[in-house]
Amino acid sequence: MTLQDFFQSVSSNPALLTVLLLSIPALAFLVNLWSGEQAAEIWRWRFVYATLVYLACIPGIFAVTLNIYLFLFERQSIWQMNLITQVLPVITMVATLMLIKRKLPFAYIPGFGKLSGFMTLITAVIGILWFIDRTRIYAVTYIPFAYIAMGFVGVLLLIRFAWSKLF
Structure with missing residues (x-):
């Protein structure tokens, strides 16, 4: 089964x-109601919130990445977007994160920093690949591949450092 077959199904x-x-x-709304108002009670619910964040963010990040790929590389029209597989996961992610943010700062959610790092990495890779695609720079070069790989990693580290300073 291909990814296209899965989306058609x-x-x-x-x-x-x-x-x-x-x-x-x-569920995030219900957990907000059940978790109470005191800090000690909310602190106990942080792993439930972490589970909800991951349940919302993994399909949401995948949908955002898929949309960027389809629009930048495949040149899909916005009129051909599938609302269930391309838009609803993003709306779910945003709504869940907004509901959780009302109750608990993201700094207290275990593993949330890893998600933002993952999104930064995906954004950097897509940006670099888009730049390479637009400039038509391919494998015809006299530079050894090890130097190209080190440059790629260096650019990723630079983007990660700049992203952490920016936010």
Whole structure:
């Protein structure tokens, strides 16, 4: 089964994915109600919040990455977007993060920094690949591949450092 086959299967039966994606912000809302108002009670719920963040962010990050790829590299029209597989995961991620942010700062959620680092890495790789695609620089060069790989890693580290200073 290819990724395209999977998306066609989900598109033909969208009810299950829609219910799963809409249940994540609903669970975040319910956890906000159940967790109480005192800091000690909220602190106990941080692993539940972490689970909800990962449940929302993994499909959301994948959908954002897929959308960027489709629009930049495949030149897909915005009119051909699949709302269930390309838009709903992003809306779920944003809604869940907004609900959780009301109750608990992201600094207290275990592993949240790893997600932001992962998004930075994906953004940097897509940006570099888009730049290479637009400038038509390919493998015809006299520079050894080890130097190109070290330059790529250096650019990623530079982007990561700049991102951490920016935010």
